[in-house]
Amino acid sequence: MSGLETHLRARRAAGAKLLVPYVTGGYPGWQDAVRAAAANGADAIEIGLPFSDPVMDGPVIQEASEVALRAGATPVSILDEARTLDVEIPLTVMCYYNTVFRAGHERFAEQLVAAGIAGAIVPDLPLEESGPWCVAADGAGIETVMLAAPTAPDERLPRVCERARGFVYSVGLLGVTGERDALASTAAALAVRLKAVTDKPVLIGVGVSNAEQAREACRVADGVVQGASVMRRMLADGPDAVGAYVAEVRAAIDGRS
Amino acid sequence: MSLMAEPSPDGRFGEFGGRFVPETLIPACYELEAAFREAWADTAFRAELDALLKDYAGRPSILTECHNLGAKLGFRVLLKREDLNHTGSHKINNVLGQALLAKHMGKRRLVAETGAGQHGVATATAAALLGLECKVYMGAVDVQRQALNVFRMQLLGAEVEPVQSGSRTLKDAVNEAMRDWVATVETSHYCLGSVMGPHPYPWMVREFHRVIGDEAREQCRALLGTDPDVVTACVGGGSNAIGIFSGFVDTDAELVGVEPAGGAAVGRGIPGVVHGMKSYLMQDEYGQVLEAESISAGLDYPGVGPEHSHLHSIGRARYEAVSDAEVIEAFQLLAGTEGIIPALESAHAIAWLVRAAPELAGKTVLVNLSGRGDKDVGQMMEVLGR
Numbered sequence: 001m002s003g004l005e006t007h008l009r010a011r012r013a014a015g016a017k018l019l020v021p022y023v024t025g026g027y028p029g030w031q032d033a034v035r036a037a038a039a040n041g042a043d044a045i046e047i048g049l050p051f052s053d054p055v056m057d058g059p060v061i062q063e064a065s066e067v068a069l070r071a072g073a074t075p076v077s078i079l080d081e082a083r084t085l086d087v088e089i090p091l092t093v094m095c096y097y098n099t100v101f102r103a104g105h106e107r108f109a110e111q112l113v114a115a116g117i118a119g120a121i122v123p124d125l126p127l128e129e130s131g132p133w134c135v136a137a138d139g140a141g142i143e144t145v146m147l148a149a150p151t152a153p154d155e156r157l158p159r160v161c162e163r164a165r166g167f168v169y170s171v172g173l174l175g176v177t178g179e180r181d182a183l184a185s186t187a188a189a190l191a192v193r194l195k196a197v198t199d200k201p202v203l204i205g206v207g208v209s210n211a212e213q214a215r216e217a218c219r220v221a222d223g224v225v226q227g228a229s230v231m232r233r234m235l236a237d238g239p240d241a242v243g244a245y246v247a248e249v250r251a252a253i254d255g256r257s
Numbered sequence: 258m259s260l261m262a263e264p265s266p267d268g269r270f271g272e273f274g275g276r277f278v279p280e281t282l283i284p285a286c287y288e289l290e291a292a293f294r295e296a297w298a299d300t301a302f303r304a305e306l307d308a309l310l311k312d313y314a315g316r317p318s319i320l321t322e323c324h325n326l327g328a329k330l331g332f333r334v335l336l337k338r339e340d341l342n343h344t345g346s347h348k349i350n351n352v353l354g355q356a357l358l359a360k361h362m363g364k365r366r367l368v369a370e371t372g373a374g375q376h377g378v379a380t381a382t383a384a385a386l387l388g389l390e391c392k393v394y395m396g397a398v399d400v401q402r403q404a405l406n407v408f409r410m411q412l413l414g415a416e417v418e419p420v421q422s423g424s425r426t427l428k429d430a431v432n433e434a435m436r437d438w439v440a441t442v443e444t445s446h447y448c449l450g451s452v453m454g455p456h457p458y459p460w461m462v463r464e465f466h467r468v469i470g471d472e473a474r475e476q477c478r479a480l481l482g483t484d485p486d487v488v489t490a491c492v493g494g495g496s497n498a499i500g501i502f503s504g505f506v507d508t509d510a511e512l513v514g515v516e517p518a519g520g521a522a523v524g525r526g527i528p529g530v531v532h533g534m535k536s537y538l539m540q541d542e543y544g545q546v547l548e549a550e551s552i553s554a555g556l557d558y559p560g561v562g563p564e565h566s567h568l569h570s571i572g573r574a575r576y577e578a579v580s581d582a583e584v585i586e587a588f589q590l591l592a593g594t595e596g597i598i599p600a601l602e603s604a605h606a607i608a609w610l611v612r613a614a615p616e617l618a619g620k621t622v623l624v625n626l627s628g629r630g631d632k633d634v635g636q637m638m639e640v641l642g643r
Binding site: 051052053054055056058062066069074075076097098099100102103123124125126127128129146147148149150151152153156171173174175176 | 276278279281282283284423428432441442443527529535544
């Protein structure tokens with residue numbers, strides 16, 4: 001399998017908008033949810049490694065994380081299970097920095113490689129603190145996605161994009177993960193600012209809440225990350241509902257609905 | 258770097274500290290650092306804060322020698338009486354500083370976490386005084402055990418939000434306050450209650466509490482003609498301890514932080530990263546943060562301020578842990594011998610005096626009595642089965 005950025009660039013070059021669903025690793029049935037998402041049009045998938053103190057996550061992903069942790073999930077058990085997924089698209093992890101730091105930068109990067117993971121998203125690791133992890137990740141061939149926030153001044157965005165591998169995660173709003181009634185005005189504004197300074201794929205995530213909002217986001221961005229809207233369906237109805245939802249978003253951003 | 262000076266530009270005390278927050282908050286951290294730096298160097302701001310500390314909070318707090326307790330334990334015991342400040346603890350020093358700074362920065366709203374409720378009450382107080390909105394996050398468990406402080410905050414005009422996630426104590430209140438701040442960063446200031454969090458908080462909060470150590474040092478020299486042999490304080494996040502340590506770090510005094518046995522981050526922790534900082538942290542082998550367990554809601558925290566981790570790692574301060582049972586004894590001991598009811602948090606430092614009496618014989622020990630125990634009387638009635 002090719003790397004994350006290579007794959008996303010190729011899809012974009014072929015005219016596709018990019019869809020990256022998020023699934024909380026270790027939540028009962030999570031592997032089936034990943035397979036269902038892959039089978040229904042995901043371009044890559046984020047696997048959340050649950051953390052005890054997820055400060056960037058709203059109630060839905062907090063709940064999924066707590067359930068996974070109570071079920072005994074650990075980063076090691078989830079990566080072991082990820083190894084056997086056998087899907088044809090790149091996988092990344094979404095994890096908080098203490099998970100990385102506790103394992104050790106090099107060791108964690110090796111664990112990801114061994115599990116067939118292509119990238120990592122670490123939402124509480126800003127540019128200033130990213131150095132030691134990025135050195136280890138680059139060395140192991142793990143692509144570290146950087147987040148860019150609506151609050152960032154113009155001078156910061158090129159530096160964030162420069163450091164980003166895989167894609168640039170354009171944070172859609174001021175706030176934590178979770179569904180909102182409408183796409184925030186900040187979402188398009190930041191994506192436009194990012195597209196002006198980088199050629200890397202720019203995906204909007206956080207607060208992109210349904211197929212219609214995904215389509216709206218894709219007017220300016222290269223694609224979307226879908227987290228809480230996926231996991232709400234997973235919590236309520238399980239992996240099949242995840243597959244159906246991914247298919248619905250896929251159709252919307254492809255202009256087929 | 259001289260001890261307890263400004264941290265490095267990336268917010269490090271030795272290897273600890275830093276700015277481990279989501280990108281969204283990074284500009285706010287820079288803005289706050291610049292605003293604090295400017296205000297702290299501005300004589301007008303300092304005069305405004307000093308006036309509030311004196312005429313509103315009641316500073317300077319007095320130094321009390323405990324003759325009865327001293328006779329019983331076999332060494333001189335001095336208390337720095339932060340319990341006598343307005344709102345009942347040292348927390349007001351930091352809160353007045355941050356609220357004033359927030360106002361200078363044009364923020365309209367304060368967000369705070371609280372454990373026992375002392376920081377929440379102090380923040381609600383400053384918000385009422387300075388005309389700011391205030392929202393306080395408090396773990397649902399703590400809302401139960403500190404009902405009086407919840408009502409106090411509401412009376413002061415603050416909205417108190419019980420936090421139902423995780424261990425439903427201080428750690429989770431911090432998570433929820435940070436989530437609020439991520440969403441409201443343009444109009445709200447996060448009034449963090451301890452020497453923790455991302456840079457510049459550990460440094461800024463220390464500077465706001467430095468007044469404790471500065472006053473105590475002068476008071477000790479006036480009383481003793483010299484410095485005390487030992488300076489001690491309880492440590493949860495560690496703000497009252499940092500405040501008093503800062504006055505004595507360059508003396509020969511031994512510095513002792515006292516943690517609860519169920520929340521001994523320095524004693525039992527391993528370096529980790531949570532709540533914006535790298536510091537000692539109670540965590541499992543995968544980096545999941547463990548739940549602290551202490552009788553004292555204010556110390557019920559699995560982490561500790563990064564400067565304490567640094568002072569420990571270089572050996573300038575030592576950290577001891579006392580059990581809930583020892584704390585309950587100490588709470589009654591100070592009340593019975595000196596007529597002073599300490600906060601359960603502060604009673605940790607007293608508990609250590611009792612335990613360490615043999616090694617302290619003949620010495621002079623300064624204790625930061627960080628808060629008063631009114632808030633804990635209901636809980637102690639239950640504990641003591643009265």
